[in-house]
Amino acid sequence: MSKEELKKVSDTKTTKLFKKGETIFEENEKLNGVFCVRNGVSKLSKLSPNGKDQIVKLASKGAVLGQRSVIVEEISNLSAVALNDMEACFIPKNAIVNTLNANPNFAVEVLRHMAHDLKEADDVIVNMSQKTVKQRVAEAFIYLKNNFGEDKNGYLALTLSREDIANVVGTASESVIRIISEFKKKGLIKTFGKKVAIVDPQSLNNLAEAI
Amino acid sequence: MSKEELKKVSDTKTTKLFKKGETIFEENEKLNGVFCVRNGVSKLSKLSPNGKDQIVKLASKGAVLGQRSVIVEEISNLSAVALNDMEACFIPKNAIVNTLNANPNFAVEVLRHMAHDLKEADDVIVNMSQKTVKQRVAEAFIYLKNNFGEDKNGYLALTLSREDIANVVGTASESVIRIISEFKKKGLIKTFGKKVAIVDPQSLNNLAEAI
DNA sequence: CGGCGACTTGAAACGAATCAAGAGGGGTGG
DNA sequence: CCACCCCTCTTGATTCGTTTCAAGTCGCCG
Numbered sequence: 238m239s240k241e242e243l244k245k246v247s248d249t250k251t252t253k254l255f256k257k258g259e260t261i262f263e264e265n266e267k268l269n270g271v272f273c274v275r276n277g278v279s280k281l282s283k284l285s286p287n288g289k290d291q292i293v294k295l296a297s298k299g300a301v302l303g304q305r306s307v308i309v310e311e312i313s314n315l316s317a318v319a320l321n322d323m324e325a326c327f328i329p330k331n332a333i334v335n336t337l338n339a340n341p342n343f344a345v346e347v348l349r350h351m352a353h354d355l356k357e358a359d360d361v362i363v364n365m366s367q368k369t370v371k372q373r374v375a376e377a378f379i380y381l382k383n384n385f386g387e388d389k390n391g392y393l394a395l396t397l398s399r400e401d402i403a404n405v406v407g408t409a410s411e412s413v414i415r416i417i418s419e420f421k422k423k424g425l426i427k428t429f430g431k432k433v434a435i436v437d438p439q440s441l442n443n444l445a446e447a448i
Numbered sequence: 449m450s451k452e453e454l455k456k457v458s459d460t461k462t463t464k465l466f467k468k469g470e471t472i473f474e475e476n477e478k479l480n481g482v483f484c485v486r487n488g489v490s491k492l493s494k495l496s497p498n499g500k501d502q503i504v505k506l507a508s509k510g511a512v513l514g515q516r517s518v519i520v521e522e523i524s525n526l527s528a529v530a531l532n533d534m535e536a537c538f539i540p541k542n543a544i545v546n547t548l549n550a551n552p553n554f555a556v557e558v559l560r561h562m563a564h565d566l567k568e569a570d571d572v573i574v575n576m577s578q579k580t581v582k583q584r585v586a587e588a589f590i591y592l593k594n595n596f597g598e599d600k601n602g603y604l605a606l607t608l609s610r611e612d613i614a615n616v617v618g619t620a621s622e623s624v625i626r627i628i629s630e631f632k633k634k635g636l637i638k639t640f641g642k643k644v645a646i647v648d649p650q651s652l653n654n655l656a657e658a659i
Numbered sequence: 660c661g662g663c664g665a666c667t668t669g670a671a672a673c674g675a676a677t678c679a680a681g682a683g684g685g686g687t688g689g
Numbered sequence: 690c691c692a693c694c695c696c697t698c699t700t701g702a703t704t705c706g707t708t709t710c711a712a713g714t715c716g717c718c719g
Contacts, residue, residue, distance in 0.1 A: 285578035286657050293570050309563045314570060337556055344555035345548055351562050352520045358569035359494060359504050359525060365576040366618025367496035407577025409676055414699060446497050620708055625667060
């Protein structure tokens, strides 16, 4: 995206604040713009017919929410909820569409971004269908470390409830809890309240990738 | 995509033929163009660390293979294998890239297409993680009917091996076989050799969507 | 006709979900 | 300031679905 375009889009921005737990948009909602995350983390999830919701993606600083729906002009297929206090800027639909049609570079940029998301989604599909819950939990911790980092004490910077972890991994929260305590016993992780710290990244990684 | 663009791209096409079982491209292969399916069906799959491969998508007439990798200029993350005799045209990378940069409409068109794939991928993620194998098999049959139709005798036009069904659903082939015989016993489907016909679409659908 | 691959079935082992009950912790109201 | 309540976390026991291994059958192609 060129600088001028960036500026032009920038001008149409409105900053919005969301508190922890607040909904940014819901499934099947008509979106008239996208949200660009400035701060905080949002979970993107989809309700399954069985009543559980599956977290499809975690979006943090720099991520754009709702672009898929705006581009295809469909209602949203996911809901977005703030995991901590968030700051996001809103870019109205027509600003997106205009820039898209006027500027091939912008379109290609968005395309690249979406292509990346698509690859990640493919990977998730394979993980979900071929790996055990234990492997997926291990992987989730590695993912959290790589994408959101650790605090000064080595605990994962993004603290998820057991329930949220379960919804990322696609399992029951009790299963997550059991696996966490097993990992603790093996010295792979340690916990403090609901915070989790990775102690032995290598072993955790081996576990996640095991044949 | 405008007619002129279509024509320009068309000129660079080369038609290739693939026989049943033949590989179009493999995972981690560098692609110097995309394949546009004219006839036949291809499975797009990814090898999991445990040695099984997961079919992520079935691509038939009109589908484009490899566009994601070409656009992001990465090696392929999936492999493509012909499920029956196929005819596909090859469009070299630079033809794509040039058109992409020159023509916003084309870029937006591709974007729409990829956005659609992304939504489907999200749905697959939810299905994989929240539904039982039985539900997923039921859904797979419905999908096959809706996307590839039935022959004159009511059998699914695309016949997959039990193994391929298992790889779509993400399970063991024995499980698929057991579920198929259960469906037969209940009168939901009938079989003839490895061909499958849906007898009671409604019940099958209910089963797939059950809470 | 013989052999090979795909399909089918059975039994046992395993992983994960579910149900049930209790422990901890943080916030609220008395 | 304390007691209480609610919500989340934790653990145990049981049930269920699915995988795995093993053996056997079917059908197709050479």
